[in-house]
Amino acid sequence: MRKFKYPLIIGILLISAVTYALTSQESSIEIETTTASASDDAGGVIHLNAQSFKQYVFDYEKNQTWKYEGKVPAILDFYADWCGPCKMLSPVLQELQKEYDGKIQVYKINTDKERELASTFGIRSLPTIVFVPLEGDPQAAMGFRPKTDMETMIKEILKVEK
Template sequence: MVQELTLDQFQQKVYNLSDANASSSLTYLGDKPAIVDFYASWCGPCRMVAPILEELAGEYEGKIVVYKVNTEKEPDLAAAFGIRSIPSILFIPMSGKPQMLQGAMPKDAFKKAIEEYLLK
């Protein structure tokens, strides 16, 4: 199941933004690799991606976590990650640097990114 996060929840589950002055020095707080979908309710491509992420959250349950952040409700969080276009998808591996991809992707592209980047 995809979990929607507020700024406070994000800081407890993903990154504590007050601990770092630059996003490159953040320490991931989760116990599984994660995908964070930065979206807005009015965004057509975001609405296309949402059911794909729901399916992937089910298929990879126990292996990855899928979060979403509404950029209109959490503008400070969007600004902290430099979100300028949506959907913006943040892939967070257990070790290594997170990677941001922008725009809607088909399900097979998400699966490839999960397999090659998050679960390798």
Template sequence: MKKALALLMVAMVAWTMTDCSQNKQGRKADGPSAQHAKGGKGQAMEGQSRAAKPGDGKVNELTTADFKKKIMDYEKHPDEWVFEGDRPVIIDFYATWCRPCKMTAPVVEELANDYRGTIDFYKVDIDQEQELAAAFGIQSIPTFLFIPAKGTPTLQMGAMQKADFEKVIQSVILK
């Protein structure tokens, strides 16, 4: 009985330590998962727009259909990254049940207000937009996609503090 209890405690501690994210290191979004996004093999969840108003200082919901229209149409351009926007973008891949996602959300909202009119901020609920999450190989959340106006997007996995966001914004978005 004591062994079972000890094993249960170890499992709970291990689960708590992983906290929805496995790897906090950034990576370029040009690996196999980005290739999948470029190929667009699956059926899109062609939902209605959720009142996304880029540049309004808020973090707006983004559907697969909105992504294709505002960010990149990977069906139209299957072999290369062709950014459809006119301003840099940060996309937060999250889930409503994810505690680190909930802790990071106010930081992202504050950044959206700070960079109003300069950077567009969106969020993608991975449970609602599974195809889009799969297209980028989202395996841990929160994950952030930093998209400069020109250049290659970068994925950053794991919860981040405001100072960490600022570093990535300066090195990837505003360089």
């Protein structure tokens, strides 16, 4: 019986060490994604996480009713890297950001990295494009939209001309 005692103890210690290493690694990954800040890509499109979303768009933890924090109307793109229509929409949004420079702001939210944010706003279809006017409630559209449709929505919902 003594022959089996030490290998069993060593096995339990090894399993405990591996489990501890994996859980501490998962925690550090989680911390990295939640503390990331807003980042601006080459086209002026700003990528948001939950913290920067509250700062630039809407602080849903403080406010019960919609209160847009921005200075210009916005387009929110809830997307995922693996989503084909999202990939097709991205260059359209970059073009619109450049063409409407200073008149609108395009924000992108990666739903795989910001699951809580996507869940809070009930995002179930990708891409989900939310048009946020300075006054009034935001309006959402699901799926890929060609540039001409986007320009029409910018004009009608956001009340912005080129």
